[in-house]
Amino acid sequence: MTGLVRRCRYEVLPLAGTDEQVEQHLPPTSPVTVTASPRHGLEPTLEVTEALARRGFSAVPHLAARLVHDAAHLADILQRLDEAGVSDVFVVAGDGRAPVGDFADSVQLLAAMSRLRRTDPPAEPTRIGVAGYPEGHPLISDDDLSQALLAKQALSTYVVTQMCFEPAVVGRWVDRARRLGLRLPVYAGVPGPVERLRLLRVAGRIGVGGSLRVLRKQRGGATLVRTGSYRPDRLLEDLAALGPPTHLSGLHVYTLGDVAGTARWRRELLDRLTAGGASGG
Numbered sequence: 001m002t003g004l005v006r007r008c009r010y011e012v013l014p015l016a017g018t019d020e021q022v023e024q025h026l027p028p029t030s031p032v033t034v035t036a037s038p039r040h041g042l043e044p045t046l047e048v049t050e051a052l053a054r055r056g057f058s059a060v061p062h063l064a065a066r067l068v069h070d071a072a073h074l075a076d077i078l079q080r081l082d083e084a085g086v087s088d089v090f091v092v093a094g095d096g097r098a099p100v101g102d103f104a105d106s107v108q109l110l111a112a113m114s115r116l117r118r119t120d121p122p123a124e125p126t127r128i129g130v131a132g133y134p135e136g137h138p139l140i141s142d143d144d145l146s147q148a149l150l151a152k153q154a155l156s157t158y159v160v161t162q163m164c165f166e167p168a169v170v171g172r173w174v175d176r177a178r179r180l181g182l183r184l185p186v187y188a189g190v191p192g193p194v195e196r197l198r199l200l201r202v203a204g205r206i207g208v209g210g211s212l213r214v215l216r217k218q219r220g221g222a223t224l225v226r227t228g229s230y231r232p233d234r235l236l237e238d239l240a241a242l243g244p245p246t247h248l249s250g251l252h253v254y255t256l257g258d259v260a261g262t263a264r265w266r267r268e269l270l271d272r273l274t275a276g277g278a279s280g281g
Contacts, residue, residue, distance in 0.1 A: 001236060002274065004240045004248065004250065005273065006270070007249065007250030008030070008251045008252075008253050009160075009187060009252045010022075010030060010255055010262065011035060011255060012032055012033070012034055012259060013034075013257055014036070014044035014047070015044075015048075018034075018051075019048060019051035022055070022259055024260075025262075026057070028056055029056060029057060029058060030058065031057075031058040032057050032059055033061070033062060033129075034052070034060065034061050034062060036063070036067060038064070038095050042067045042068070042077070049061040050080075053084045054084075059086050060089060061081065061089055062090050062092055063077065063089050063091050064095070065104065066094035066098070066100060066103065066104065068100075068101060069102070070101050071116065074109070074116065078116070081125070086125070087125050087126045087127060088125055089127070090128075090130075091109055091113075091156070092106055106130060106148075107151055110156065114155055127157045129156060129187075130159055131161075132160065132161045134161050134170045146180055149177065150181055153183065153184055157184065158186070158187065159177075159182070159184050159185070159186045160187045160252045161173070161186065161188050163191055165191075165235060167235060167238035167239045170242070170246075174186055174248070186249060187248065187251060189251075190236065191253070192253050192255050192258065192265060193232070193262065196230065198257075253266070
């Protein structure tokens with residue numbers, strides 16, 4: 001488990017002051033992903049990404065396909081990221097109901113990135129992440145999700161799962177994806193410590209209510225009800241116990257707007273694990 005906790009990526013919001021919070025609380029050079037909002041577009045994401053890169057972090061912007069206008073806009077974004085020293089991007093469809101331009105989903109954006117590399121190469125990212133959905137998607141069948149993930153595999157280098165509170169669901173999803181041919185490294189999406197009401201709002205918005213209902217019946221759920229907050233320690237224990245062929249490559253921690261609290265939780269957890277002689281992958 002110690003090794004898994006050490007291999008953390010952190011997801012932050014593109015808000016004013018985020019780069020200062022990250023520098024103050026997170027380990028230097030940590031991978032930090034920056035989300036994208038359909039309301040505000042990609043500019044805040046790119047600005048925070050650039051600020052984090054200047055501070056020495058491995059900044060990873062979310063490139064939401066529905067917020068990219070066309071191939072020229074995409075080329076400009078990639079050139080801008082290269083000039084900032086950013087070599088890792090996370091490609092998603094985006095939460096907007098309708099695309100602002102030519103790209104409706106992540107597969108289309110990835111294909112456009114591939115075409116740019118062949119015809120008018122901008123500086124290209126060396127790492128490209130895509131999303132996985134252990135609990136499925138409310139608008140897309142499981143078979144279609146699997147086919148899309150395999151289609152993205154040739155155009156990407158790693159997978160991050162959507163937040164999920166049920167380790168067995170994550171394990172079954174990874175095992176099935178491996179059987180279907182997925183070879184990319186997988187990072188498990190987990191929440192950092194979070195206040196109960198915020199957790200419920202986020203879980204409802206992203207469609208992980210099923211595993212949250214299971215959580216309420218487990219040890220972590222008892223803490224959630226008793227204290228009004230959630231800590232993912234038990235979830236991480238169970239994820240670390242998943243055997244082959246799951247082989248999680250690390251954690252993707254959703255800070256949910258609380259960078260300081262997430263950093264403090266991880267530091268305290270590592271201290272306990274180290275003091276107790278815990279290890280693992």
